Amino acid sequence: MELEWIKLIGIVIIVVGFVLKLDTIAVVIIAGLATALVSDISMGKFLEELGKAFVDQRIVTIFFLTLPLIGLAESHGLKEQAVNLIKKVKGLTTGSFLSIYLIIRELAGALSIRLGGHPQFVRPLVQPMAEASAEAKYGEIDDEDKEKIKAKAAAMENYGNFYGQNTFMAAGGVLLIVGTLDNLGYQITGLDVAKASMPVALIMIVLGVVLNFIFDQRLNRKYKK
Template identity: 50%
Template sequence: MEYLKLIGIVIIILGFALHFDTLAVVITAALATGLASGMSITHLLSLLGQGFMDNRMVSLFLITLPMIGVVERHGLKQAAVNGISKLKHLSPGKILNLYLAIREITCAFGIALSGQVQFIRPLINPMAQASASVKGALSPKKVDLIKGQSAAIDNIGNFYAQNLFIASSGVLLMSSTMKSLGHAVSPNEIALYSIPVALIAFVLTFYYNMRFDKKLQN
């Protein structure tokens, strides 16, 4: 009878193999495992609800997806394009450098941004394309280059500046891990030594974006 408690694994394997709805398969597996283990339906539902409440912050970013879709549908993207097209001296590289600075500063203050969803797709990428198209239409290759560069800038800003905030999850994890290994490293020290890394990343990326502008002109 002990093996019956593994029924949830069987349900998940079969459900995924048969391409059933993922959420339905997981919930069914959880219910089957709980019932097979002798839990009451009330206790089981209570555990599922508690698990959701404890981890609800993980899925909070999903709220931004419909919001971004709504504002795009009502002209946010076009408004950004129209605004940038009026600024003749603004280039894709300058826009991306400005966003990189914003990304690193917000990371330093612990402000979490879902950059790719909230900024890159609806704002930064269209703005960069609009500034590049002032002098003429863009080829499909150049459009793809701008898309890739815009996405990369968000990743660079987030990756190299995320440890500037002493209470970020990465900093706390490193501090606790080093302490468990017998090395007393405080979150303040990790954040302090992350400053040169963030500055070097900014300077190198700034130069790379300037080279990117020249590449688009060819």
């Protein structure tokens, strides 16, 4: 019985590796290998399972394609065109732009449209456009506020994605909730989960708009001449 505890060595390795901030993929593979060795799993079987997991979850590696594609688009003026476009919109503030993006992001989640994402959407488009709206109104802004705008752009993506995705009754998270509750004896449907998620999504929109309005007021006090 005591020897069974040694099979938990993989968890220990993962915890230690994460605490020491070592390479995540290397830590996970080493943890899996250590677990296999103490569990009398042959090297061939371990490699077979590792390869099967990689193939089954190959969508995770899409970022290898996303990053160079975004870099290529930026090198051909994607960011500059986005900035020029936003500067032509008169009266658009940073807060109002980010509020509009939050609403669009939640609506996209409700319709199960894969719109956003930090590397492919926020970094090359949303953040530069939010920053451009501030510069169009106030001129040059300092680095501290640029970082805050960058953080708020990322936050709007997180809010919209997190609170909007479960408003679509066939979303993966909704189906997981339905399946889990069904196993526990609670008979619900995806529509029930979506309905319950909508008030929370609306509350997040209101909070996001208020926070963005407060941010606009702070920029006004700091830069308005």
